[in-house]
Amino acid sequence: MTTTTARVPAVPVVAPPRRGAGARFRRPFYWMVLPAVVLFALFHTLPVLVGVFFSLTNYAGYGAWDFVGVRNYVNLFRDDRVLGSYGFSFGFAIVATILTNVISLAIALALNARIVARNTFRGIFFMPYVLAILVVGYVFQYLFSNSLPKLLPAVPVIGENILSSPDWAWVAIVVLAVWQASAFAIIIYLAGLQTIPPELYEAASLDGASAWHQFTRITFPLISAFFTINMVLSLKGFLQVFDHVVALTGGGPGTSTESITLLIYRGGFTGGEFAYQTANAVIFVVVITVVSLLQLRFLQRREADF
Amino acid sequence: MHTDTRRTNWWATAFVAVCALTVLIPIYLGVVVALKTPDQLAGSGFELPTQIRWENFAEAWERANFPRALTNTAFITVGALALTLVTNSMVSWAIARNLHRRFFKGVYFYLLAALFVPFPIIMLPLVKETALLGLDNQVGLIVLYTVFGLSLNVFVYTAYIRSIPVELEEAARVDGASTWRVFWQVIFPLLAPMNATVGILTCVWAWNDFILPLVVLSDPAARTIPLEQYVFQGQFNTDYTVAFASYLMAMAPLLLVYVFAQRWVISGVVRGSVK
Numbered sequence: 001m002t003t004t005t006a007r008v009p010a011v012p013v014v015a016p017p018r019r020g021a022g023a024r025f026r027r028p029f030y031w032m033v034l035p036a037v038v039l040f041a042l043f044h045t046l047p048v049l050v051g052v053f054f055s056l057t058n059y060a061g062y063g064a065w066d067f068v069g070v071r072n073y074v075n076l077f078r079d080d081r082v083l084g085s086y087g088f089s090f091g092f093a094i095v096a097t098i099l100t101n102v103i104s105l106a107i108a109l110a111l112n113a114r115i116v117a118r119n120t121f122r123g124i125f126f127m128p129y130v131l132a133i134l135v136v137g138y139v140f141q142y143l144f145s146n147s148l149p150k151l152l153p154a155v156p157v158i159g160e161n162i163l164s165s166p167d168w169a170w171v172a173i174v175v176l177a178v179w180q181a182s183a184f185a186i187i188i189y190l191a192g193l194q195t196i197p198p199e200l201y202e203a204a205s206l207d208g209a210s211a212w213h214q215f216t217r218i219t220f221p222l223i224s225a226f227f228t229i230n231m232v233l234s235l236k237g238f239l240q241v242f243d244h245v246v247a248l249t250g251g252g253p254g255t256s257t258e259s260i261t262l263l264i265y266r267g268g269f270t271g272g273e274f275a276y277q278t279a280n281a282v283i284f285v286v287v288i289t290v291v292s293l294l295q296l297r298f299l300q301r302r303e304a305d306f
Numbered sequence: 307m308h309t310d311t312r313r314t315n316w317w318a319t320a321f322v323a324v325c326a327l328t329v330l331i332p333i334y335l336g337v338v339v340a341l342k343t344p345d346q347l348a349g350s351g352f353e354l355p356t357q358i359r360w361e362n363f364a365e366a367w368e369r370a371n372f373p374r375a376l377t378n379t380a381f382i383t384v385g386a387l388a389l390t391l392v393t394n395s396m397v398s399w400a401i402a403r404n405l406h407r408r409f410f411k412g413v414y415f416y417l418l419a420a421l422f423v424p425f426p427i428i429m430l431p432l433v434k435e436t437a438l439l440g441l442d443n444q445v446g447l448i449v450l451y452t453v454f455g456l457s458l459n460v461f462v463y464t465a466y467i468r469s470i471p472v473e474l475e476e477a478a479r480v481d482g483a484s485t486w487r488v489f490w491q492v493i494f495p496l497l498a499p500m501n502a503t504v505g506i507l508t509c510v511w512a513w514n515d516f517i518l519p520l521v522v523l524s525d526p527a528a529r530t531i532p533l534e535q536y537v538f539q540g541q542f543n544t545d546y547t548v549a550f551a552s553y554l555m556a557m558a559p560l561l562l563v564y565v566f567a568q569r570w571v572i573s574g575v576v577r578g579s580v581k
Contacts, residue, residue, distance in 0.1 A: 028485035029410070032400040036393060036456060037413055043453045044420055047431035054431070061430075107325050113318035123568045124326045127333070130560040130571070132514035132532045135553045138539055139336045142351065142546060147335065150350040179329070187572060191580045226580075240424050243516050246536070261426050265521070268430040281427040288424050 051278045061274035072279035081255055082280060085263040086287075088256065092170050093238035096177045100234050101227065104182045108189035109219070122190070129183040133176070137247020140176045144248070166256040169249050173257060176244050181237070185230050192226035193219070228299040236292055260284055336557070340550035347546055359547065366552035369542065374527065375534040382444050382519075382530060383512040386451035390508045391501050394456055398463030399493050403472070405464075414464070420457045425517070433521050442524040450522065451512050459504050462578045466500045467493070503578035506571055513560055531556045 055072055059065035076082050111122055128136065145161045153159045157168045196219065204214050220227070242261040245251055251258035251266075258266075260280070268277035335351055340362055342355045366372070404410035432450075436442045441449060470493070478488045494501075516532045523529060529537065535556055542549060564571055 025479060025485050026404075029400040029404055032396045032485075032489075033410065033413055036397045036453075037416070039449070039453050040417065040420070040456055043432065043435070043450060044423070044428060047428040047435060048423060050431040050435075051427050103325075107322065110315075110318040110322045110325075113315040114312040115315055115319040115322055119569075121322050121326050122572065124329055126568075126572055126575075127329060127561070127564065129575070130510055130514075130564045131557050132516065132535075134514075134516045134532050135535050135556045136332060136336075138535065138549070138553055139332050142339065142550075143332060143335060146347075146546075147350040147352060151352070179332070183329075184575075187576055188579055191576045236424070240426065246516070261517075264426045264429065265517075269433070269521070274430055278427075278430055281430070285424055285427045289422055292422065 052282055054275045055279035055282050057275045059275040060272040061268065062272075065275065068275075072276050073283070075276070076280055076283060081258070081263065084255055085258050085260045088170060088258060089239055089241065089260045092173060092177070092241060092257075092259070093235055096174045096181070096238045097231060097234040099174065099178045100181045100185055101230055103178060104185035104230075105189050105227075107182070108186050108193055109215075111186070111190055112193040122187075125186045126183050128180045129187075131180070133180055133243040134247050136180065137176055137244055140172070140179075141248050144172050163249055164253055166253045169253065169257050173241070173244050173248055176248060177238060177241065180244075181234060185234070188226055188230060189223065192223035196222050224299075224302070228296065231299060232292055232295050235295060236288060239288055239291070336550055336554055339546060340554045342547050344545075344547050362547045362551035363555065365548045366538075366555060369548065370534050370538040370552040370555075371529070372531075372534075372552075372555060375529055375531045378444055378528055379513060379530045382447050382451070383509055385444075385448035386455075386512040387505055387508050389448060389452040390455050390459065391505060393452060394459040394504065395463055395494060395497050395501065396489055397456065398460045399467055399489055401460060402464040402467035403475075414460065417457045417460050421461075429517075429521055436522050437524065442522055443528050444523075446522055447512075447519060447530075450518060451508065451515075455504075455508060455511070458507070462504060463497065463500055466497065470496055499574075499577060502570070503574045506574045507578060510560065 054065075056067055056069060057065045058068045058071075107125060111118060111125075115121070141163065144163050148158050149161050157165055162172045163169050200218050201214060204218060209217065240261050241259045242265070245257055245259050245262050249257045251262050264277045264281050264284070267273035267280075271277075338353070338355055339347070339351050341358045341360075342362075343357060343359045346353070346355060346357070401410045401414050405414065433442075436446050436450075439446075474492055474496075475488050478492050483491070514532060515530075516536065519530045519533045520536070523533065526537075535552060538552055539549065
């Protein structure tokens, strides 16, 4: 799912068993859940298992195949194109995550101040959320390759089409990603800020706390749960970047902006590397899970410090 | 409501205004380029059109197969929406009311755990599977959106259902209503706010999604709007004015809904995200 949603998974409180819950009434509950579980297993869990299975073969996507053990996994670590895609995806995701959250938090703070036409601005900021990244991406592509070189011909890199620069094209992808992802992050941060009672600030300013002090001692600690979840979900989403890259660079120039998902898609469907790219995807799952858990742990420990 | 007694913060207003402009610039560019004749594109593209060429839209309508793509996307979105609302809420109710039973608790965590599985691992085998089952079409996508949405939606719904008093259902049961009827006549209407939230998320996802239609659909006649933009872009990539008219028409439906139902959309999304 490409939608990033900020939500803290929590174990629900278990309701105590009710007396006299008749079996006749209870049985349909199983019929409500069972088909969903079967379909979920069929379309979600089964593909994962099939993927893990084929990652141990030399299946090209068609024709005969043999078991090759862990050879695919070994080869992945020696493949410059694979390593390059991880390098790009991580660099992009880290920069985009930081920028999205810093910018969104700043805008949310400003929106939460007493400003003119707040609701109109809030409406504008959320607009990118309803637009398809691919389609907006094509507009950005024109902006980077045609408009900016004509507007700023003297600026290096930007003046000669940033998208054709192997060293800087990723920056353009970051711009699109931040532009789009901020919509959601701003709304979440704003919702978080509105849970803080205004009396806290009144008390703090009576005590002579500066704006910066109020932010670091009151605001940020109180919305740190929102910060954690936004950071974790942003990074996870950005690591899987696909639409942005397809729209702006198609992975180029060369393979300088080829993301992991794009590589898996290309190699797996048209490159005859079904098994090999499935192994890549298995590694990717492990990487994403480990990164998310580490991040969660690190950020939550910080939360506890306040 | 708490009345704001603070003075207007002009610095914050200026900052917000500049940032809002950044959001609007690409949208402005999308609109003006779509209205121009090709020979007006010599500049940066930001200039206002001197002469408007409405034919761009007619041409894009034809060349990007809009009648067909719109039908497909609308069918998929409406189908996914209806199926998701009915089934996901029902599954969630069954789970929420039976979380003390091992089976339902297991199902709950099974669905939740899938939230952490990224799509690339599913992608390649899924395509084989949908092709094998004859689901490499619009109906297949409806099924996939409904099934893949379960993880998140069950999470959203169960949190909400637990705030609905069980007594309401018990009263209906005592009156002799079956479980199905209790769901349909008592619970489903009560879920209206969450149905709105899940509905918005599902609509935006299904309407704009690119990767799932890209890998699953095999017949060109089944292409959705984003997929058609992708193909169109590859074929007519220098015909910017027509291409932009096409992009604009692709974005217009959701954008219009958003402009008119802005508050409702935002509050719906926030309701699903902040607990």
